[in-house]
Amino acid sequence: MGPSGSGKTTLLNILSGIDRATSGEVIIDGQDITKLSNDQMALFRRERLGYVFQDFNLLDSLTLQENISLPLILDRRSPEEIEHRLGPLMALLSIAELKDKYPYHLSGGQKQRAAAARAVVNDPAVILADEPTGNLDSRSAHQLMEMLTSLNERLGSTILMVTHDPFAASFCRRVIFIRDGQLEFEIRTAGERKPFFDKILEAQSVLGGKPL
Numbered sequence: 001m002g003p004s005g006s007g008k009t010t011l012l013n014i015l016s017g018i019d020r021a022t023s024g025e026v027i028i029d030g031q032d033i034t035k036l037s038n039d040q041m042a043l044f045r046r047e048r049l050g051y052v053f054q055d056f057n058l059l060d061s062l063t064l065q066e067n068i069s070l071p072l073i074l075d076r077r078s079p080e081e082i083e084h085r086l087g088p089l090m091a092l093l094s095i096a097e098l099k100d101k102y103p104y105h106l107s108g109g110q111k112q113r114a115a116a117a118r119a120v121v122n123d124p125a126v127i128l129a130d131e132p133t134g135n136l137d138s139r140s141a142h143q144l145m146e147m148l149t150s151l152n153e154r155l156g157s158t159i160l161m162v163t164h165d166p167f168a169a170s171f172c173r174r175v176i177f178i179r180d181g182q183l184e185f186e187i188r189t190a191g192e193r194k195p196f197f198d199k200i201l202e203a204q205s206v207l208g209g210k211p212l
C-alpha cells in the first residue's frame with residue numbers, strides 16, 4: 001500500500017522483469033532474475049509468473065476466452081486441458097457467459113476479472129497483482145480475494161498485491177507501506193482477518209497524517 005506515485009507499480013514491474021532496475025538484485029526461488037537473458041526471462045514469466053495489470057492489458061483482437069487461455073496456448077497445452085481449466089475458473093469469476101465477447105464490449109470490472117483469470121490460469125508460483133479489486137463491486141472483490149487466498153493455501157503460490165483497499169489488504173499476511181520508493185512501515189496479521197483490517201485502517205490513518 002502507498003500513495004499514488006510512491007512506486008508500487010514500478011516495484012511489480014521490476015520483480016517481473018518488465019523494467020530493469022538500475023541497481024540491486026531480485027531473488028526469486030534462489031535465482032537472481034536480473035541476471036537472466038531476455039529469452040530466459042520470457043520463459044520465467046510465462047511458466048512461473050502471473051501478473052494482473054492495473055490497466056488489465058487484455059488483447060483487443062482476442063475474445064475473453066482466448067485472452068485467458070493465452071498462457072496455456074503459449075505453453076502448448078491441449079484444447080481439452082484448456083477447456084478443463086477455463087470452465088471452472090470462468091464460472092468462479094462469473095464471466096463464463098462472456099467468453100466469446102471482446103474486451104471493448106466489457107465493463108471495467110469484467111475486464112478485471114478476466115485479467116485475474118488469465119494471471120492464475122497456469123497455477124503460477126508467483127502472482128503479482130496491481131489493484132486487482134480496483135474496479136470490482138464488494139461482492140466480486142470478496143470472491144476474487146477468496147480465490148487468491150485459495151491459490152495461496154492450495155498451491156502455495158506467493159501473491160504480492162498492490163491495493164488501496166483495506167478490505168482486500170486484510171486477506172494478506174503482511175502489509176508493507178511504501179512512500180517515495182522507500183519501505184516506510186510494515187504490519188503482519190495475527191491470523192484473524194477482522195482485527196487485521198482494523199490494524200490496517202489505523203496504520204493508514206497514522207501514515208496518512210504524516211507530512212509528505
Ligand SMILES: Nc1ncnc2c1ncn2[C@@H]1O[C@H](COP(=O)(O)OP(=O)(O)OP(=O)(O)O)[C@@H](O)[C@H]1O
Nearest residue numbers: 002003004005006007008009010011019054162181
Ligand atoms: N517508465 C517510467 N519512467 C520514468 N518514471 C516513471 C515511469 N513509470 C513511473 N514513473 C514515475 O515513478 C514514480 C512511481 O510510479 P508508479 O507508477 O510506480 O506509482 P504507483 O505507486 O503505482 O502509483 P498509482 O497508485 O497511481 O498507480 C512516479 O513518480 C512516476 O511518475
Ligand SMILES: [Mg+2]
Nearest residue numbers: 008009054130
Ligand atoms: Mg500503479
